Amino acid sequence: MTPPRPKSPSERPIDARAFDLLSLTMALVLGLHSPHLPWWLGIALALILGWRWWQRRRQAGRVPRWLKLPLLVLLTLAVIVQYGNIFGREPGAALAVGLLILKLLETEAARDVRVGISFACFALMAALLFDQGLIATVVVALGLLPALATLRALEPGQLPTSLPRALLPGLALSAAALPLALLAFLLVPRLSSPLWGAPSQDQARTGLGDSMTPGNFTDLLTDDHPAMRVSFDGTPPPPDRRYFRAYVMWNFDGRSWRHLDPRYAPPRQPAPLEVASSIRYQISLQPTRRRVLPMLDVPLQAPAQATLQADREVMADKPVNDQLNYAARSALQYRLQPDLDERSRRLGLRLPADFNPRTHALAAQWRQRYGSDDAAIVQAALGLFHDGGFRYTLAPAPLGRNSVDDFLFDTHEGFCEHYSSAFTVLMRAAGIPARVVTGYQGGYWNKYGNYLLVRYSDAHAWSEVWLAGRGWVRVDPTGAVRPERVSLGAAAAAGDQLSWYRNDWLQGLRNRWDIVNRWWDQGVIGFDALRQRGLLTPFGIRDADTATLGVLLAISSVLFIAIGLAWALLRRQPRDPLRGALRELERKLARKGIARRPAEGPQHYLSRAARALPGQRDELASLMRSYLELRYAHDEPPTEPLRAFQHAVRDFRIVNVVK
Amino acid sequence: MRDLLQRLQRWAEHRLPALTRYRRPESLPIELHRRRIYIVPTGFGLGFSVLLLVMLVGALNYANNAALLLTCLLGAASAASMLVAFRSLDGLRLGHIRAGHAVAGQPLELTLAFDSRRPRNAIRVDLGDRTLAFALDGRASAQVKLALPTAQRGWQPLPRIRVWTSWPLGLFRAWSWLHPEQSVLVWPRAELAGPQPHAPADDARHMRLHRGDELAALRDYRAGDPQRHIAWKASARHEHLLVKDFEQPQSRPQWQLDWRRLGGLDNEARIARLARWLNEAQAQRGHYSLWLPGNEIPGGSGPLHYAHCMSALAQLP
Numbered sequence: 001m002t003p004p005r006p007k008s009p010s011e012r013p014i015d016a017r018a019f020d021l022l023s024l025t026m027a028l029v030l031g032l033h034s035p036h037l038p039w040w041l042g043i044a045l046a047l048i049l050g051w052r053w054w055q056r057r058r059q060a061g062r063v064p065r066w067l068k069l070p071l072l073v074l075l076t077l078a079v080i081v082q083y084g085n086i087f088g089r090e091p092g093a094a095l096a097v098g099l100l101i102l103k104l105l106e107t108e109a110a111r112d113v114r115v116g117i118s119f120a121c122f123a124l125m126a127a128l129l130f131d132q133g134l135i136a137t138v139v140v141a142l143g144l145l146p147a148l149a150t151l152r153a154l155e156p157g158q159l160p161t162s163l164p165r166a167l168l169p170g171l172a173l174s175a176a177a178l179p180l181a182l183l184a185f186l187l188v189p190r191l192s193s194p195l196w197g198a199p200s201q202d203q204a205r206t207g208l209g210d211s212m213t214p215g216n217f218t219d220l221l222t223d224d225h226p227a228m229r230v231s232f233d234g235t236p237p238p239p240d241r242r243y244f245r246a247y248v249m250w251n252f253d254g255r256s257w258r259h260l261d262p263r264y265a266p267p268r269q270p271a272p273l274e275v276a277s278s279i280r281y282q283i284s285l286q287p288t289r290r291r292v293l294p295m296l297d298v299p300l301q302a303p304a305q306a307t308l309q310a311d312r313e314v315m316a317d318k319p320v321n322d323q324l325n326y327a328a329r330s331a332l333q334y335r336l337q338p339d340l341d342e343r344s345r346r347l348g349l350r351l352p353a354d355f356n357p358r359t360h361a362l363a364a365q366w367r368q369r370y371g372s373d374d375a376a377i378v379q380a381a382l383g384l385f386h387d388g389g390f391r392y393t394l395a396p397a398p399l400g401r402n403s404v405d406d407f408l409f410d411t412h413e414g415f416c417e418h419y420s421s422a423f424t425v426l427m428r429a430a431g432i433p434a435r436v437v438t439g440y441q442g443g444y445w446n447k448y449g450n451y452l453l454v455r456y457s458d459a460h461a462w463s464e465v466w467l468a469g470r471g472w473v474r475v476d477p478t479g480a481v482r483p484e485r486v487s488l489g490a491a492a493a494a495g496d497q498l499s500w501y502r503n504d505w506l507q508g509l510r511n512r513w514d515i516v517n518r519w520w521d522q523g524v525i526g527f528d529a530l531r532q533r534g535l536l537t538p539f540g541i542r543d544a545d546t547a548t549l550g551v552l553l554a555i556s557s558v559l560f561i562a563i564g565l566a567w568a569l570l571r572r573q574p575r576d577p578l579r580g581a582l583r584e585l586e587r588k589l590a591r592k593g594i595a596r597r598p599a600e601g602p603q604h605y606l607s608r609a610a611r612a613l614p615g616q617r618d619e620l621a622s623l624m625r626s627y628l629e630l631r632y633a634h635d636e637p638p639t640e641p642l643r644a645f646q647h648a649v650r651d652f653r654i655v656n657v658v659k
Numbered sequence: 660m661r662d663l664l665q666r667l668q669r670w671a672e673h674r675l676p677a678l679t680r681y682r683r684p685e686s687l688p689i690e691l692h693r694r695r696i697y698i699v700p701t702g703f704g705l706g707f708s709v710l711l712l713v714m715l716v717g718a719l720n721y722a723n724n725a726a727l728l729l730t731c732l733l734g735a736a737s738a739a740s741m742l743v744a745f746r747s748l749d750g751l752r753l754g755h756i757r758a759g760h761a762v763a764g765q766p767l768e769l770t771l772a773f774d775s776r777r778p779r780n781a782i783r784v785d786l787g788d789r790t791l792a793f794a795l796d797g798r799a800s801a802q803v804k805l806a807l808p809t810a811q812r813g814w815q816p817l818p819r820i821r822v823w824t825s826w827p828l829g830l831f832r833a834w835s836w837l838h839p840e841q842s843v844l845v846w847p848r849a850e851l852a853g854p855q856p857h858a859p860a861d862d863a864r865h866m867r868l869h870r871g872d873e874l875a876a877l878r879d880y881r882a883g884d885p886q887r888h889i890a891w892k893a894s895a896r897h898e899h900l901l902v903k904d905f906e907q908p909q910s911r912p913q914w915q916l917d918w919r920r921l922g923g924l925d926n927e928a929r930i931a932r933l934a935r936w937l938n939e940a941q942a943q944r945g946h947y948s949l950w951l952p953g954n955e956i957p958g959g960s961g962p963l964h965y966a967h968c969m970s971a972l973a974q975l976p
Contacts, residue, residue: 114703114829118710121733125714125726132725140729148736151828155781157792169827170736173743177735184731185724194720322722525724561738568742568749569693 013060013108018153020163022113023053025120025146026104032127032140033097036090038082045101052104063105071102089129096123110154117147134520145170180560187553189546190529207288208246208459212438213256214403214417218394221415223456224510226286227440228294229518231451233280237296237332239442243462243474244294244454246439248311250347252428254355255403257421257436259313260347268310271344271472273298276333284522285324291315294439294454296330303328311435312336323526336472340433348433348466356404356425363429374432374467378475381426385419385480388412392482416478416485420461423477433466437474441485449515460485578630578637581646585623592654602627615655623648684816684840690752691822696745696835704830707737737830744833747779747826754800756817758807758843760966762934766806767843769817774800785821812847812930812973846969849935850928856914856936877901913958914940914947930972937972941965951975 026049034042048071052063075098076086083091100123103116124143128136148170152158207220207227228244236242249257281296293306293314302308303326306316316324337344363377370376389412396414399406404425407418420436427434441460443452462476478485536544536552544552586596586605594612596605606624610617626645630637700708711734718726754772761767771784778797783790786805793801809815823834877890880900893901916936921929933949940947941962948958949968952975956968 114706118707122710122714125718125729128726128729129721129723132723137725137728140725141732144729144733144736148828151830152826154829155792155824155826157782157794158780159778159794159796173736173739173827174732177732177739180735180738181728181731184735185728188715188719188727188731190722191719194722195716196720524728527724528722564739564742568746 012110014110014113014154016057017163017166018110018113018150019056019107020053021146021150021153021166022107022116023049023104025117025143025150026101028143028146029100029120029123029127030097032124032136032143033093033130036130037094037097038078041078041082041094041098044078045098049101049104060108062108068102068105071105072099075099075102093123093126093130096126113150113154117150120147132525134517134524137520141174144174148173180557183556183560184553186527186532186535187549187556189549189553190527190532192529207286207290207456208292208294208438208440210247210261210290210292211256211258212247212249212417212421212436212461214399214407214414214421215396217415217417217459217461220456220459221394225456226453226514226517226521227456227458228283228285228454229451229521230281230283230296230443230454231449236445236452237279241297241332242442242452243297243437243460243476244440245297245299245313245437246292246294247437248309248313248464249436249438250311250350252350252352252421252425252436254352254401257424260309260311262307262309262313262315265310267307270308270310270312271337272339273300273312273331274335274338274471275300275331278329278331280327280329282325282327284518284526285320285326286521287322287324288320291317291319293320293324293326295328298331298334298336300329300331322528323521325522325526335470337466338469338471340466340471345433345466348435349428349431351425351428356402356429358402358405358409359422359425360429362408363426363431367430374430374465377430377432378427378465378467381423382475382477382480384408385423385477390414390419390481392478392485416461419477419481420463423475424463427463427465435464435472437462437464441476444511444514446511446515446518448512449518451518453511453514453518577646578627578642581642581649582627585649585652588649588652588654602631613654619652623652684838686840687756688752688754689837689839691748691750691835693745693749696748696833698741698745698831698833701825701829701832704737704832707830711737737828740828741831743827744824744831747782747824748822748833748835750777751775751779751782751795751822753822753837753839756839756841758841760844760846760969761807761809762846763809763812763848765809767809767845769805769807769843771803771805771820772800773803779826781826782822782824785823786818807843809845812845814842814974815845816842844970844973846973847927847930847934849938850931851935853932853935856916876904878904914945915950915958916940916947917950918952919950926975930975933972934969937965937968 027046030042030045030049037045055063075095079086079091079095079098082094085091086095096119100116100119103112103119107113107116121144124140124147127140130136145167149166152169153166209216230244247259249259251258251260278300279296283294285293293303293316295312295314298312299308299314302314305318306314306326308314314328340348366377366380370380391413392415393413394415396418397411399411404422407414407422408426424434424436438459438461440454440458441462442458443454445452460478462474462478464472464474466472532549533543533545536542536548541548582602589595589609592613594609600608603624606620606627610620610624613620623645626641626648630642630645711730714726714730714733718724718730752774754774756772757770759768759770769786773782773793773795775795775797779795781792781794783792784803784805787808789806791803791805793803795801805820807815807817817839820837820839821834822837823832825832877893878901880889880894880902884902888902890901890903914936916933918929918933921932924932937947937949939945944960946958946960947964947968949956949971951971954971956964956971959967
């Protein structure tokens with residue numbers, strides 16, 4: 001019988017420290033993925049992880065196969081049941097995290113740990129596919145620390161450290177690697193088009209929809225993620241002029257408003273616009289997966305790869321799946337479509353039959369009272385909203401079939417959608433062409449970054465009525481009920497109805513913090529192939545192509561490696577503390593004019609000093625003796641006497657002798 | 660297959676010394692420096708770089724800059740770990756080697772004293788197919804005990820010792836060869852059985868054979884002493900019980916071991932027999948002298964004497 005071969009190091013069971021760190025890494029990965037895992041799967045995986053950790057602490061050993069295989073099957077089934085398949089981002093991530101946790105069950109040897117850690121690194125990166133915000137990225141990068149510490153813990157023969165201290169070297173290593181990482185990040189050539197698949201950008205928030213049903217904004221109005229950031233050339237418009245138009249909605253079916261979908265409508269010339277003053281601005285839009293591009297007030301023309309619709313909506317050629325930056329110019333004082341064509345008039349007056357009879361009656365009554373004075377009717381409607389006991393609330397009572405009637409005459413409560421919808425229906429019933437416009441209104445002016453931050457919660461709906469001689473005029477009926485909505489913004493209008501975190505100081509902090517997010521979004525996330533090409537313009541390379549970037553990456557990597565090598569090869573000469581102490585003594589004596597001559601030995605020098613300072617002869621003689629003994633009696637000066645000598649030199653004062 | 664590879668390696672090392680970094684033996688202390696430290700990625704390192712590549716392509720494909728940044732960070736940290744691996748060997752010093760004693764066929768214990776001015780982790784030493792890991796705290800030197808397999812008696816040069824580390828992440832393996840110019844003395848193996856040495860004429864006089872019946876002294880009673888050993892008369896005059904102490908039977912041979920008396924045997928057989936006699940004499944704590952051609956060791960006893968005799972035997976031509 002041959003003796004069993006000694007197990008190779010990678011097959012030997014790992015120690016408790018490595019396993020603890022591995023479990024910590026896995027827990028971090030699970031935590032980072034838990035927001036988009038089904039809650040029951042997250043809890044189940046956490047329980048498995050905790051149980052395995054506890055079990056391994058008590059007794060090392062693999063989990064038996066009869067337990068492992070059913071768990072694997074269960075996991076796959078669970079993912080299929082939840083998502084329908086195992087491909088795609090969400091199911092893929094769920095499966096990956098599940099497999100990672102199950103890998104822990106059979107992890108006993110160094111090899112398993114290495115496989116697990118590699119996979120965990122991949123899973124960490126996958127977490128960034130869901131959220132690539134600054135904080136998420138930093139947390140994920142910190143997740144590398146336990147991973148690196150686990151790899152270190154696998155190496156045998158180490159000086160003992162505590163668990164938290166074991167994480168620090170990874171931090172130092174990452175910090176040292178950061179310059180090279182940043183350089184590589186800047187110079188790795190980006191792909192102008194993906195190699196495979198359509199990158200699914202589900203992280204986009206839906207934002208504004210292309211239809212509006214009173215009551216469906218509620219989720220949007222409580223979502224304070226950034227929708228877009230706007231910077232203006234020159235002074236920004238005052239708060240009550242910050243209306244960003246997205247959709248112009250014409251079609252009302254008694255319940256919902258819809259815009260004219262350009263896919264089903266023949267292309268038309270944009271409505272004519274007479275401009276008195278205009279402003280230029282740049283918008284950086286968060287991904288929406290929709291084609292609409294919000295524009296300030298009334299845009300003059302569409303940016304590149306977008307078209308201006310007849311009603312001056314701007315539609316991009318492709319859905320906005322990534323952050324999009326565009327520059328535009330808009331009119332601030334204008335006359336939009338002073339001559340209304342027949343089609344627009346028809347569209348602007350159309351109402352579904354058999355809906356809202358009481359509203360029709362009220363409109364007819366106004367028309368009778370004010371005759372042909374459209375402006376007076378508008379005023380009457382605004383007056384109704386202002387004085388009719390209407391209330392602004394984000395949680396209005398539900399409305400029935402005749403939604404406008406119910407709102408105007410019964411519930412009296414709602415928010416911008418209700419007001420604009422009811423107002424527009426009133427106008428149309430009175431024979432005034434009117435339409436609903438949705439978009440954003442307000443925003444937070446960040447004075448540190450000189451830009452306007454518009455959140456989803458700034459979503460707004462207002463109306464436009466066509467008045468003879470003035471064209472389309474914006475009327476914001478919400479402002480009649482609650483003027484703060486227009487002048488101060490959505491949060492002020494909502495008052496206490498929003499959750500606790502919207503209180504003032506926290507909100508202020510979040511607003512200020514947004515400048516960091518903006519920097520991150522623009523500088524890091526928005527650094528695409530196009531901007532990379534322009535990266536080297538300051539160095540005279542106008543259009544850096546892949547080859548240039550590759551060469552540059554290679555050159556600068558070599559440079560960094562050279563710096564690293566220089567650090568690695570540097571041999572630090574050990575300091576000689578004894579020599580340092582003697583130098584200090586020499587400096588003190590030199591101040592009294594007793595300088596050491598170039599070729600003078602310490603004994604001769606200190607004897608000379610003792611003769612020159614007879615008052616301190618004994619002290620100097622003792623110093624000299626200690627020095628000579630420390631220097632010549634040992635290979636290395638022993639610690640304690642050396643320290644005593646250093647103290648003696650430090651305490652040595654030259655006493656001025658008065659003669 | 661493994662044999663063939665090893666033979667090939669040995670051939671290559673002798674034929675192509677520049678290529679295979681074969682170093683001639685050198686005297687201690689040996690300090691590792693950049694010209695003799697080599698680094699290659701480990702299998703795990705290669706696998707990890709494939710993973711990094713996959714992450715890179717994924718991040719680029721999904722145009723996810725955060726993921727790309729993370730990949731770059733991980734890649735740069737891996738590259739930096741190569742320098743750390745180098746630095747954990749650079750400046751490492753093998754101060755001295757202390758060899759123990761062993762007879763041929765038994766492993767010989769070598770103690771390697773490594774020292775360093777800064778702390779180092781996870782340094783490994785390979786000798787044969789055995790690996791040992793140790794750490795240095797930057798102050799005291801590390802004593803690494805290795806077992807050197809031995810085959811035959813005599814001076815045996817130390818083999819090449821590989822010092823390596825895959826610290827910190829196991830991605831790279833830095834190594835260096837140590838080939839100290841030092842030999843260890845392997846003692847001869849004793850024969851298994853054979854005749855007793857000739858007892859010299861005056862042997863009996865020196866053999867104090869105490870058969871356990873000679874009273875040596877009285878001592879205090881200890882639990883477990885047989886009752887019949889108690890000195891009742893003497894105990895009566897004392898507070899405690901006294902026990903008669905008998906000297907243990909012991910043979911202390913005084914042997915004169917002589918090469919010349921082992922005629923008719925070849926050299927190695929003579930050495931093996933002398934070695935066995937030396938072992939027996941040492942086991943019995945005897946007094947013995949040894950005569951060898953060109954070397955006469957006067958009588959003595961104790962481990963030093965034994966080592967002296969064995970070394971003399973080992974060095975016979």
